[in-house]
Amino acid sequence: MKKEIIIGFLVGIAANLAGMYLYIFFFLDYDFETSIQLARENDSIGNLIGLGAILNLIVFFLFIKKRQLYRARGVLLATIIAALFILFSKF
Template sequence: MKTKNILNGFISGLLASITGMILISVILSQVTLEESLIQLYYQKRLGSLISIGALINLPIFFIAIKKEKYDFSLGLILISLFFVVLITFLKIF
């Protein structure tokens, strides 16, 4: 049961972050989503979009902590750490 809750938090955080990234990109960009992501990658700003999109996990995390769903919160922390590694990789290479 614990692993299932952690996985649910991980997947929820991933889906929420991707949704946030898509919404921000569609709202703020004049081109299509695919072109926007390609341009951000070549401009070395894709990490910035990922970090802004991942901010949506903060309220989800605090709601889960308030409801004492610690395993779910752990999944959110793990996806956040994954994003940190991904952003670091994108900034270096």
């Protein structure tokens, strides 16, 4: 059970990073490192993480459809941690 949650958590983190990368690749003019640095300087890193978390929604429902509920819980945990990071980065 714990192994499945950890797998889901890691998949959630990877999906969030992949979502951030895809957003930067398709919609921004800079490379990944420069975009992250500019987002930190402009205090918009939370926005970038939030846009990356959209990919977690797809992974979450994919796990639900496959009836892998513990992995879905791990993805949900990764999303909650990303949301808390966004909340704390705003203050």
